[in-house]
Amino acid sequence: MKSRQFFRFTPPGRTVVGPRALETLPELAAGLGISAPMVLTDQQVAASGTSSLVISFLSEAAPPAAVFDRIAPDPDFTAAEAAAELYRSSGCDSLVAVGGGSVIDTAKGVNLLVSQDRESLRPMQGAWNRTGVLRPLIALPTTAGSGSEATQTAVLKDPDTGRTCSFLSPALVPDLAVLDPRLTETLPTDMQAAGGLDALTHAVEAYISLGKNPLSDRLALRATELIVHHLPRILASPRNQHARLQLSVAAHLAGTAFSNSMVGLVHTLGHSAGAVCGIPHGVCMSILLPYGLEYSSHRCMPLLADLLLPVAGRGVYDSLAEETRGIHLISQIRDFIREVHRLTKGAHPLRFRDILSDGNIPVMRPEHIAVIARQAAGDPSLFYSPEEFSQKEAAEVLFAAYWGYPLDTDLVKKGHQK
Amino acid sequence: MAFPRSRRVRQFYLSMLFLITGRAVQAASGIDPDIRREVSRLPEDCTLKLTVWPKGPGFTLRKTEAGTLRLLPPQETSDADMHMEIQAPALGFTLFTFRESSAAAASKGRITASGELALACSLVRILNRTEIYLLPRRIALRAVKRYESPPKKHRRRLHVLFRTLIFKPPGGSP
């Protein structure tokens, strides 16, 4: 990267990390001047008792004026708009999101609605178009994956079109993020795996994205190292508090990195696959990650080579010739995902075809692929992908990921770099 | 800082480039099958706007019943379904002197987009395709992420340039 190339960097809000970080919540909430927060969560987190734990700490300084727990995975505008209505009718003055990316992104949507006094999120979509000071937002992530507690983005689905819609603004960065291992204690192993691989995708895509910069690079490399080191330990021993906290930190670092460099092809296709078939975001990411890297590899081979160091360690890195490191990284990532599959006893799928619904029916079918590819063409993350792709090429990547065979790289056009 | 130093020269250059690009997009939308396909996926009557903050220049395009894009006259350009705004004249100059691609400008947060971002993606693809017709290959290579030579490029290029110069709308009313 040329040293004088322009970049903009929005750091996360205040980040408090530790095995007793929740105990600082009353003081931090008081510091933000909040007195009547609205707590947003989902039913799984509520049932696990995690949101009650947060509320008990929060109540010492600011008892919640309302609690909204009707947030589904891959949420749409409806949840945010209903929560905004409750916020107004309950006289709330701030938001506390306890949950994964879905809950935190919904809280960001609610914050836009209540701070800018709007009824609908649809006309508020866009990039860099919303500023001003929003209501205080505290994020307590219960999945170490999305990194949404550090990002200036929110992704919500439009219920009318079924498309994922993006909101990008520095104003969306939560004011405070609290990372405490107790928040991820009740997370099932398969969700832990999907979250960790989602964070890995953020870090890897942040490092090869067109919007990369020296700060996001460092954050991405360190996040990659921490994820590769700690995720298998958590899956082997879910009560390992140290590893869970480190994975939360890694997801936070990866979130900060991609919030400032943006992501690419893997997210472009993953957002649409999630929206069309209802596949969890982290699962889409982990299935598509090796394919996305293969597709873009000719554009970013030296960057892929850099990533080999945190993924495989100094020994492997030094033992390989420079020109083979990038390709080796892709196979290392495939091996890592297989290892996660093994550690979750097969609960974490390796290809789209293996994801089954409750009735043992595949949730994605080959006929979905064209729809996903078409929808992906409208995802703004394609701006940041190092390689351009057409719908036909997107479909080829998706087919390969569906059946689990390696991508035929001869089919990838190399544009004017050829 | 901006080059050239004279703001008036820069503003004139930008005005000319926006005028030519707007007309060329209108022309190409009736000629290039890829652009037609892209336009066919836009909602009916959809308007797309690209301007330079704070005082222009800019252009607004509306999808016609015939499935092409029509350049709207300045008095009809109030609201748009999707508005992309280049954040300063100097940044617009960098973009329209093709020292930076639209993808790079977007990735660096130099362009604000208000409205559905899927429409912004469509506009960027349409602009990229039009630039391939308008610009010599060496310059277009800097302006687009991937240069794909369209079939019958030279014949279509002449056609696009001719329609751009005589400003012949590609049929259909807004």
Place this chain on the structure above:
Amino acid sequence: MSSVQQLSSFSFHAGSQMFIGAQALDHLPYVLHQRGISRPAVLHAPDREGTSLMKSVTDVLADCGMLFFPVVFRQDAVSLEEHTDAVIALGNVPARAAHQLAFQSGLPLAMVLTDLQNCTEAGNMHTGVFPDYLFLDPSAYPRAVPELTARTAVAALTMLTESLQQDRAHDISCCFSEAGIGQLQEAARQPLRSLQARHAAAEAALEAALVRSNTGAGTVSSVCQALSSSGFTFPSEASAVLLPLLLAQMDQHGGRFLFSVGGSREILRLLDEFVPSAGFPRRTDQILALARSTAELSHQHHGRDILRLFDTAGAEA
């Protein structure tokens, strides 16, 4: 890469939106406009009138039709016009005053910095609050003075090295420290007169300020600040003398994160790159003596720490 840190608690905050690199300043009017700002005060040192820094900022504001009030910074007082709705501070001279002015008035603060920094301008050391916006645009840098760039680089190198070694260092702060040291490596590859090197040093200084705001000042930085207050020297000169002592101690006790940037040998190499260009007077012995006497008189922990550094160095000798 570094070894993985043990379970610990930490807090991190960096506050400012940063715009760094070519054409960064072109974003200034739009950013202010989005925040609803229309009449900013441009706070500058008296000798900055007509300089490229002043001209760059005022040109870019005028270009977008934004009204602004130039305000000359003087030591005694700074007063703002009525209806001023933001403060834009140019360079390092009015930085402290700008921080305080923005803090007291509650106005948003944008800082336009150059390659001349003492690594506090971008941080929260003056008021506990970070600037809202930071701009580093090479086109706004004044005439090249390699001595000053080298001093900025030495100050940044000291803070970044110490921040990697602090007890309060953690995974987030270390990313910023490593990025800063990476910039100094970049600066060392170019002639210090070049814009690349100057910009890289400026970026490192900015990152040093952000990290120091989170990890606190280290032993060497604290003592250098104390020596600087005495008027005998300035912080970067004292750093150039005292940092090698710290590195010797770090080598003995094992740097936790320092490994990720190439170890103490790499830091010494960078110091050797910058110090000869910094134009420091040759008075190492005086600085060492003064540092020792200052440390002996100090009741603060950094006084004891610096004495330990001397002991380590003495034992080695």
